Amino acid sequence: MRKPYIAGNWKMNMTPSAGAAFAHDLAEAAKKAGADVKMMVAPPFVTIPAVVEALKGTGIIVAAQNMNDHKSGAYTGEVAPDMLKDLGVNTVILGHSERRSYYKESDEFINKKVLLAIEEGMDVVLCVGETLEERESGKLEEVLSTQLSGDLKDVKAEDMCHITIAYEPVWAIGTGKTATPEDADSAHAFIRSFVAKMYSADIAENLIIQYGGSVNASNVKALMAKENIDGALVGGASLSVEKFLPIITFDK
Numbered sequence: 001m002r003k004p005y006i007a008g009n010w011k012m013n014m015t016p017s018a019g020a021a022f023a024h025d026l027a028e029a030a031k032k033a034g035a036d037v038k039m040m041v042a043p044p045f046v047t048i049p050a051v052v053e054a055l056k057g058t059g060i061i062v063a064a065q066n067m068n069d070h071k072s073g074a075y076t077g078e079v080a081p082d083m084l085k086d087l088g089v090n091t092v093i094l095g096h097s098e099r100r101s102y103y104k105e106s107d108e109f110i111n112k113k114v115l116l117a118i119e120e121g122m123d124v125v126l127c128v129g130e131t132l133e134e135r136e137s138g139k140l141e142e143v144l145s146t147q148l149s150g151d152l153k154d155v156k157a158e159d160m161c162h163i164t165i166a167y168e169p170v171w172a173i174g175t176g177k178t179a180t181p182e183d184a185d186s187a188h189a190f191i192r193s194f195v196a197k198m199y200s201a202d203i204a205e206n207l208i209i210q211y212g213g214s215v216n217a218s219n220v221k222a223l224m225a226k227e228n229i230d231g232a233l234v235g236g237a238s239l240s241v242e243k244f245l246p247i248i249t250f251d252k
């Protein structure tokens, strides 16, 4: 049984004080509504300490949106995994399409970070997904296969329990366009079958695969009803209690 895993990627939004106040309100609202999902929020680096403090004892996971591929050293402006762990952060989002496209992160580079996160005992939400052009030219499966085999290279079977996959079609992120539940489910089924081939049927069966791309209160139920959709990675709609609460309580 895969427990639903709903995550909010705050991207470059929320100052430390705004983030702490929002996290507090969100935790209260989630508790009051009896939310029963695995829940995570990923604030910007500087907002993390205030949010960790605000969410203490709530069970809501605080994650980072990225980290460096080295343990320490002369990497100006970067953040190392042990700095995150020192704040109480044990989960990191890697391979988000905004990092792949704006910061030219390759699968090889993402793989270095995935391996380092695992070495550091962290959990990873690994984002994969195709552009519209790739989908329309029939390359969906080729793109997902390349990303999965590249990003998970040398990840051992026993460490796959630390990996969550977020399938995020690039054309659906922040655009208001969502993949239909059927299209999303079939991409998720492909990811699951690919992981079964890379690892085993058992690992694939237990793998949590989130959908991301303009998830909101009106589409979350239909998406979550699909067999292979185990959660959501939410951007825009994770920035207000009013919009995020119906998503984390989709099953109520």
Ligand code: PEP
Pocket: 009, 168, 172, 173, 174, 175, 176, 212, 213, 214, 215, 233, 234, 235, 236, 237
């Ligand atoms: C995201 O940033 O991962 C995302 C899915 O954003 P949005 O929900 O705004 O499309």
